[in-house]
Amino acid sequence: MVDFYPPTSPYDTGFLDTGDGNRIYYEQLGSPDGKPALNVHGGPGAGAPRQPTRAWDPERYRVIRFDQRNCGRSTPHASDPAADMRLNTTQHLIDDMERLRAHLGIDKWLLNGASWGATLVLAYAQQHPERVSEVVIPAVTMCRRSEIDWLYRGAGRFYPEAWDRFRDGVPEDERDGDLLAAYSRLMENPDQAIREKAAADWLAWEDAVISNEPNGSPGVYSDREVDAQIAMVRICAHFFSNGAWLAEDQLLRDAHKLAGIPGVLVHGRHDMGCPVQTPWELAKAWPGARLHIIEDSGHGGSDAMSATTRAAIEEFKNR
Numbered sequence: 001m002v003d004f005y006p007p008t009s010p011y012d013t014g015f016l017d018t019g020d021g022n023r024i025y026y027e028q029l030g031s032p033d034g035k036p037a038l039n040v041h042g043g044p045g046a047g048a049p050r051q052p053t054r055a056w057d058p059e060r061y062r063v064i065r066f067d068q069r070n071c072g073r074s075t076p077h078a079s080d081p082a083a084d085m086r087l088n089t090t091q092h093l094i095d096d097m098e099r100l101r102a103h104l105g106i107d108k109w110l111l112n113g114a115s116w117g118a119t120l121v122l123a124y125a126q127q128h129p130e131r132v133s134e135v136v137i138p139a140v141t142m143c144r145r146s147e148i149d150w151l152y153r154g155a156g157r158f159y160p161e162a163w164d165r166f167r168d169g170v171p172e173d174e175r176d177g178d179l180l181a182a183y184s185r186l187m188e189n190p191d192q193a194i195r196e197k198a199a200a201d202w203l204a205w206e207d208a209v210i211s212n213e214p215n216g217s218p219g220v221y222s223d224r225e226v227d228a229q230i231a232m233v234r235i236c237a238h239f240f241s242n243g244a245w246l247a248e249d250q251l252l253r254d255a256h257k258l259a260g261i262p263g264v265l266v267h268g269r270h271d272m273g274c275p276v277q278t279p280w281e282l283a284k285a286w287p288g289a290r291l292h293i294i295e296d297s298g299h300g301g302s303d304a305m306s307a308t309t310r311a312a313i314e315e316f317k318n319r
Helices: 090-103 116-127 145-152 161-166 181-186 192-209 224-238 277-285 303-316
Strands: 010-017 024-029 037-041 061-066 109-113 133-137 263-268 289-294
Touching: 010 090, 024 090, 037 090, 037 116, 061 090, 090 116, 109 116, 109 277, 109 303, 116 133, 133 303, 145 181, 181 192, 181 224, 192 224, 263 277, 263 303, 277 289, 289 303
Parallel strands: 037 061, 037 109, 109 133, 133 263, 263 289
Antiparallel strands: 010 024, 024 061
């Protein structure tokens, strides 16, 4: 089993000006001369990890982390009602990643991202395959509308009481319609109390979906400061109510564009929010991808899932 490395903190931090009023926070960890690797956070809107990294060999990797638009330390923050969500789409984020790569003088980088981060990694890699050396994805999603509908409606058949509370978080006349669009409208309300309640209701549902996972932790999504809750839910509702601006099956249909890029997919058998069917289909469509299904894990991961992911990172450091 691959052990953790000593904690590694950033040796460089900065902000990338996107030219449209957004400033993207980024940081670099490990060795300036190491193999470039970009860590892409989930959510969307969760923000990059704040703690030191221990999964990457600090002598062999140059790890870049960044906060996607309107979350974490990037500005403007989505907790501010004045932040313009029209400037935050999947294509904006792909362009930000490419802008960051050029800004840092990187030719190719390994991409790593889980959950929403997996979707963004796949979308970037399919647009810029010549800039990607390898891909490591735990907790695979492709944000198909069918996947989004399962997470925010279909999974309710397993947690009907929690789903009823989620549905009842929107106005009564919108409960039989598009719940995600209704939540997105609530998150644009100028009343702070309305935004706070909608964010809490959304995150309570997210917590319920992973509540019975093996090795799960309670309150994973709700356990963050109010501004971070508001930003994450505002961004999530904005993205998911728009199908992440991806055509249905787009990332699966275009998986052939990843041919020649080694990929490791790691997914929990008991992932209730993102069923294992998604990585299974992707692995069959992506020449060169390897899928590891972890029997004791759900979406939140496990020691075995972390070890398998770290083994892939370790494998690629000398490639």
